[in-house]
């Protein structure tokens with residue numbers, strides 16, 4: 001029993017630092033003007049401290065946010081709004097290969113002084129600079145590797161960032177199995193998301 005509890009705590013802390021599926025989602029886009037909660041999202045590109053080695057991410061931030069709204073959030077009365085676009089120069093986070101098994105810890109540590117506590121903070125980094133990480137999410141922060149921005153990893157990590165844990169049912173956004181099927185939140189999860197958003201106010 002004690003062992004189980006330790007495992008559970010570990011798995012919550014480790015979030016979902018595991019390999020994901022490369023299949024992009026195909027979900028009917030639903031947009032609503034009657035939103036219960038709206039939250040700003042900052043996009044933060046992770047770059048090496050040597051600025052001449054900067055990489056390009058080629059992300060259209062507005063398209064990314066609109067797509068998340070249409071595919072996953074507006075249908076539940078939750079709206080994501082584009083905030084600031086920033087850059088974090090951080091070698092530890094830029095190349096996570098050196099921190100295998102410690103990715104979640106390093107992510108939270110290296111971003112603790114570089115996030116807006118009143119927003120969702122999405123950090124974008126190169127998938128090729130990790131060993132097997134699609135994304136990490138916790139405490140208003142979501143790390144999403146560039147190859148997974150348009151997969152269900154994005155809403156999954158945002159779910160973690162807003163307080164959701166893993167959920168075993170196939171098709172649920174917080175499921176760890178068959179990621180390409182993930183598309184729904186349960187009513188209880190939506191309540192949790194909205195409660196968290198209530199606490200985050202600017």
Ligand SMILES: [Zn+2]
Nearest residue numbers: 015016160166
């Ligand atoms: Zn997860």
